[in-house]
Amino acid sequence: xxxxxxxxxxxxxxxxxxxxxxxxxxxxxxxxxxxxxxxxxxxxxxxxxxxxxxxxxxxxxxxxxxxxxxxxxxxxxxxxxxxxxxxxxxxxxxxxxxxxxxxxxxxxxxxxxxxxxxxxxxxxxxxxxxxxxxxxxxxxxxxxxxxxxxxxxxxxxxxxxxxxxxxxxxxxxxxxxxxxxxxxxxxxxxxxxxxxxxxxxxxxxxxxxxxxxxxxxxxxxxxxxxxxxxxxxxxxxxxxxxxxxxxxxxxxxxxxxxxxxxxxxxxxxxx
Amino acid sequence: xxxxxxxxxxxxxxxxxxxxxxxxxxxxxxxxxxxxxxxxxxxxxxxxxxxxxxxxxxxxxxxxxxxxxxxxxxxxxxxxxxxxxxxxxxxxxxxxxxxxxxxxxxxxxxxxxxxxxxxxxxxxxxxxxxxxxxxxxxxxxxxxxxxxxxxxxxxxxxxxxxxxxxxxxxxxxxxxxxxxxxxxxxxxxxxxxxxxxxxxxxxxxxxxxxxxxxxxxxxxxxxxxxxxxxxxxxxxxxxxxxxxxxxxxxxxxxxxxxxxxxxxxxxxxxxxxxxxxxxxxxxxxxxxxxxxxxxxxxxxxxx
Numbered sequence: 001x002x003x004x005x006x007x008x009x010x011x012x013x014x015x016x017x018x019x020x021x022x023x024x025x026x027x028x029x030x031x032x033x034x035x036x037x038x039x040x041x042x043x044x045x046x047x048x049x050x051x052x053x054x055x056x057x058x059x060x061x062x063x064x065x066x067x068x069x070x071x072x073x074x075x076x077x078x079x080x081x082x083x084x085x086x087x088x089x090x091x092x093x094x095x096x097x098x099x100x101x102x103x104x105x106x107x108x109x110x111x112x113x114x115x116x117x118x119x120x121x122x123x124x125x126x127x128x129x130x131x132x133x134x135x136x137x138x139x140x141x142x143x144x145x146x147x148x149x150x151x152x153x154x155x156x157x158x159x160x161x162x163x164x165x166x167x168x169x170x171x172x173x174x175x176x177x178x179x180x181x182x183x184x185x186x187x188x189x190x191x192x193x194x195x196x197x198x199x200x201x202x203x204x205x206x207x208x209x210x211x212x213x214x215x216x217x218x219x220x221x222x223x224x225x226x227x228x229x230x231x232x233x234x235x236x237x238x239x240x241x242x243x244x245x246x247x248x249x250x251x252x253x254x255x256x257x258x259x260x261x262x263x264x265x266x267x268x269x270x271x
Numbered sequence: 272x273x274x275x276x277x278x279x280x281x282x283x284x285x286x287x288x289x290x291x292x293x294x295x296x297x298x299x300x301x302x303x304x305x306x307x308x309x310x311x312x313x314x315x316x317x318x319x320x321x322x323x324x325x326x327x328x329x330x331x332x333x334x335x336x337x338x339x340x341x342x343x344x345x346x347x348x349x350x351x352x353x354x355x356x357x358x359x360x361x362x363x364x365x366x367x368x369x370x371x372x373x374x375x376x377x378x379x380x381x382x383x384x385x386x387x388x389x390x391x392x393x394x395x396x397x398x399x400x401x402x403x404x405x406x407x408x409x410x411x412x413x414x415x416x417x418x419x420x421x422x423x424x425x426x427x428x429x430x431x432x433x434x435x436x437x438x439x440x441x442x443x444x445x446x447x448x449x450x451x452x453x454x455x456x457x458x459x460x461x462x463x464x465x466x467x468x469x470x471x472x473x474x475x476x477x478x479x480x481x482x483x484x485x486x487x488x489x490x491x492x493x494x495x496x497x498x499x500x501x502x503x504x505x506x507x508x509x510x511x512x513x514x515x516x517x518x519x520x521x522x523x524x525x526x527x528x529x530x531x532x533x534x535x536x537x538x539x540x541x542x543x544x545x546x547x548x549x550x551x552x553x554x555x556x557x558x559x560x561x562x563x564x565x566x567x568x569x570x571x572x573x574x
Contacts, residue, residue, distance in 0.1 A: 009483070012384050015377035016393070023400045023454065026411035029421060033414060040419075082289040089286030096283045098290065105293040111505060113512020113556075115529045116549045119536065120300035123546070127303055143296040146289065175281050197402070204404040207514055211536075221406050228410050228519065232417060240407040247403050255395065 027244060034237035051238040061239060064223035068203055071134065071219060075141035076199035082142070083149025083198070084191055088179075090150070091157040109147045117144060118211030125212065132214030140212040141205060145198035152197060156190030157183070196254045200247055308343055308546035343547035353548065356531040357555065363517070363527060364510040367449045368503050374450060375457035375502065380491070382458070383465035390466065394459070401455040409448050409519050416444050416520075445521035449510055457502040464498030465491070497570075500563050508556050528552055 034052075038045030055061060086106055090099070109117060121140045122132075130136055160183060168178035206221040213219065218226075220243075227236055347353045382393045400408065415421045416438035423435040438444050468491065476486040514529035521527075526534070528548065536545040 008381070008384050011377070012381035016381040016385075019374070019378035019381070019454075019458075020396055022451070023397070026408065026415060026451070027400070027403060030407070030411040030414055043419075082292055085285040086289035089282050089289070091282075093282030093286055096286060098286075102286060102290050102293070105297050106289070109297060111508040113509055113514075113529060113552065115512050115514050115532050116304075116553060119532070119545060119549050120304045121296065123303040123307055123542070124296070124300040139296060143292070146292070150289075179281070200402050200404075204406065206406055221404070224406055224410070225515075228406070228413065232410075232414055236410065237414070240404070240410060243407060244403055251399060251402055 030237055031241045031244065034234070034241040036234065036237075039234060051234040052242075055235050055238045055242075058235065060218075061220075061223055061235075064218045064220045065239075067134065067217055068220035071138050071141060071209075072199045072202040075138045075145060075202045076195050078138070078142040079146035079149050079198040080191060080195040083146040083194060084153050084187075086146065086150045087153035087157055091154055106147045106150050109144050110151070114205070114207035115211075118208040121208070122211040132212060133217040136212045136214070137209050137217070137219065140208050141198075141202040144205070144208060145201050148197050148201060149191075149194035152194040153187060153190045156187045160186050193254045196250050200250060203243070203247075304546045304549055307543055308550050309340060310543045311340065311342070343543045344551070346544060347547055347551060353528075353531060356526050356528040357551070359525050360511050360513075360528040360552075361555075363445070363449070363513075364507050367446060367453070367510050368507045370446060370450050371453055371457040371506050372499065372503065375454055375461055376499075378454075379458045379461035379465055379498075382462050383468070394462065397455050397458050397462075405452060406515065408452060409516060412444070412448055412451065413439065413519065416447075439520065440522040442521055445517050448516040448520045449513065452516060453506045453510065456505040460501035460505060461495065461498040464495045464501075468494055497567075500566065504559060504563055507559055511556060512552060 035047050035049065036043075036045055037048030037050065086102070089096070090103060090106075093099070118140070121136075121143070125132060125136050164182050164186075165175075165178050168182045169175060173181065204221065205219075206225050209219045210222055210225075213222065220239075224236060224239065227233060378397075382390060382397070385393055418435055418437070418439070420438075422438060423432075426432045427435065472490050472494070473486050476490050477483070481489065512529045513527060514533055517527045517530055518533075532545050532548045532552070535541045535548060
């Protein structure tokens with residue numbers, strides 16, 4: 001093979017290595033320090049799991065974690081249902097009335113500052129006189145995360161050969177059956193990836209949850225935030241490590257799901 | 272009638288649930304923000320006047336309409352606190368976006384030049400931090416930047432500084448946190464356009480005797496403006512309204528508008544002023560969106 005003018009230069013490699021190191025080093029350091037025996041976060045006192053033990057005795061933190069998990073599962077499931085329907089409508093329902101409006105409403109929350117989304121939802125809940133807590137946070141997270149699900153599923157749907165659906169319909173399937181039998185199995189990995197993205201976004205959100213939750217029902221990020229404002233604590237390193245580990249498992253599952261689909265001959269899901 | 276046409280009917284039905292949901296929980300709430308931004312603050316629960324109601328009939332509606340006022344917006348314009356917050360937000364967002372471009376472009380470019388089979392892995396590696404909690408990533412930096420944190424230890428050990436440097440509660444810490452958090456948002460759109468570029472263009476430039484560096488500036492960069500625009504927008508808009516990063520990493524002497532809004536809402540309990548702040552912020556954010564839309568349209572016309 002001749003020398004390619006597009007080979008990687010030393011500059012390319014350096015910027016890639018530095019960029020990835022920048023992205024990963026802080027998290028790796030955090031994980032290492034969570035196993036530090038010393039109470040002083042920055043003095044290394046040997047390996048220990050004592051902060052994890054202390055964490056499991058922290059009732060308020062565990063309650064917040066449970067609340068976050070429940071909100072995450074329910075809102076991600078709702079968001080996946082709604083987001084998938086929206087993606088189908090946007091890719092398959094050519095030019096229906098209100099399509100521009102709909103895609104506008106679905107793309108705006110992706111970049112909308114969270115303080116605005118949070119404030120507006122809170123004002124709605126107050127006007128409706130809804131008691132704030134689990135339900136309101138779940139609705140808020142569903143609204144935000146369904147937009148991400150839509151984007152993920154939509155890009156997958158757009159890449160699928162529509163002649164497959166048409167062939168199924170030519171063979172006498174009605175459109176709904178054709179969709180369920182042909183298209184749905186093909187977009188399944190994207191739907192799974194969308195659910196996991198929605199779940200992790202919900203688990204992560206601080207600002208919108210702060211606006212829409214009520215007293216006594218703090219989510220995990222709200223709890224962590226109030227502790228972080230008081231300074232660095234080894235227990236916080238431990239809970240953060242657990243969350244990172246948990247999310248790593250979720251990501252591995254998502255990439256396995258998309259691998260599964262690529263072995264069937266299609267390209268991997270975008271996320 | 273082709274199969275394609277038949278398919279659109281059920282797909283349109285699928286639009287109904289998400290459409291209704293977004294109307295109810297995205298669009299309608301903005302109506303409330305607008306309404307309350309025109310109300311008066313009150314020491315009550317909820318803390319604003321007037322509360323619209325149809326119970327008092329047309330007369331009541333007229334009375335409450337008459338009570339609406341632009342006072343909150345006048346306050347925003349006349350009080351330097353708000354003006355300074357908006358200006359600081361614009362400044363921080365512009366500077367951060369420029370830094371993000373400078374840092375993200377070489378990384379995205381490097382990714383696009385990788386052999387095909389490596390590109391997917393590189394993309395995955397860039398996306399993964401986006402999945403890990405935002406709050407945790409900021410917290411990780413607090414660990415490193417604090418007075419006796421790792422950064423100061425390294426700098427002292429290497430004799431670069433003689434006394435520990437104050438990193439936390441400074442603007443540099445805030446910019447670092449913003450760049451760190453938003454880097455994937457900048458890299459991915461840039462990578463998407465750079466990876467699609469036809470390599471034969473660079474080869475052609477090389478054949479014409481253009482050096483690699485000149486080819487980069489003359490061919491690669493101008494052809495990637497779409498990715499630059501998308502990445503800049505994806506970063507600029509949310510950074511404008513950022514709350515968590517400046518709150519945890521920057522000092523408290525000058526606030527970004529997201530922090531001012533939060534303060535008005537949670538500490539001062541002044542919901543009408545918080546709402547007015549949100550409306551003005553929303554208006555400001557429309558400007559870059561419209562500019563981008565305009566540029567994209569012009570590009571289409573040229574074709």
